[in-house]
Amino acid sequence: MRKIVLANATEFNVVRAIESSIQDGRKKSFTMTFENYSLDELKTAFMNSSNIKIVKLYNSDGDLVRVISDYDFYDIQIKPLDGSEHIIVNLSEGDMLEKTVATLQKKIENIDVPIEEDMDMMTLLELKNYKKSILQSKCRKTIYAGENVDTAPYGSQHFSYTQDDQRNIESLFSIALITKLEQPYHADGETCAIYGVKDIVNIYMTLQKFKLYHTTLINAYNRYIEDISDIDLLKGLDYPSSYEKFPQFYKDSADAAIAQGNSVISAMASLYKI
Template sequence: MLTNAQKNVLIHAARIRLDQGEDIREVFRSYANLSDEEKQEILSYFSLAPIGSGLEEIRSQKILELSAACRKAIEAGVTLEIDGISQRFPYSLSDGDQNNIAALFYISRATGLPQPYHCQGGSCRLYSPDQLAALYIAEEAHKAAQETYFNQLKLFILETFTKEEDIPQVKAVSYGDPLTGKYLDNYNSIAAQNQETIQVLSNP
């Protein structure tokens, strides 16, 4: 806990740096020896928002949260019915799923031969070129849809919530919330173009 003398020294130093045009919230953010409560106590003297609770911080935190949710949705992959059985195919970049599926698709298209792969929890088996094409198209379409949705939701947050009093609305945004207005129109337009591009690339 800060003594009054220590507090006064910090306030005096902060006032000097504030007068010099520095962002003292960023300055105090780097003070590892001060607790969050002590930092907030000093900042409150200048009527500044607590570190991590201003609009910019909240929007940035929310966008990071939504980005992680987008990545998780993409990597969860898609479910396809193959030979009458529903099979789940993850699409993780770090585990190599995205590169593997793309490579197998192009190899099967070039050779016309089945290629070995496996669904989630399944054993390795041969998939026909048509099956691999269906898988690749489904995964890429799903990935493009998720990325487009995230980008439009991010744009909605940045353009709609521009005042400090909007913070509760920013915090309430969740991945999966429906898009509306121009953001939905943009999503539909981009999604249609993405689907057309994927179809063209997948044709021999």
């Protein structure tokens, strides 16, 4: 049985304990589900701020899996779950300036990294959704980081591929197809330079194929996760290294989609005889 130990050494068996974001991601909440305890007993324990200054979580094997702090009592409620009465206790993260600044910094970077949670405390469905969000974030960061592209006048250069970069490069590509004229752009860390039409098309095609590869890969991950019932296998999935160990069915489907997408991207340039 999973266990929670409060700062005053009070112990409770817990059915579930999940940490999640609240208030548009500006705060975290910690939600615990209990059974076989009275409402008064849990109120006495969790409404005392000194008791919840530090909360320790232990898994069913008795191993310490998480220590949380900086939480305040939020609310407590009774709900019928799975045919019995459960008591749900919610803690809310305190207002801490440094955490607010960190959250804002993540928004500035336009990369929403999911909150780390205790996988040992999750149901199979919760774990699947959590792994999807974590792996999706890693996929997005990989795409935004971009790729190296060989250009005729400047050799190998690195181009990031954030959402703004994608719009800029797609605009360059469209103008190049219409006007057949050179255009200014810049690689990462480089000053603005003039690129010929073929180089602009090459930059666009390389980065689009790079994006296609990773979006197809994460789709394969999502399909695979839906079919997995082995919790240890789910916990061990990482992006993109785990893909090589996927069953061949998922890899064949992804490879076919990538090949078709690449053909379409290449055909776009061929139509304009570039």
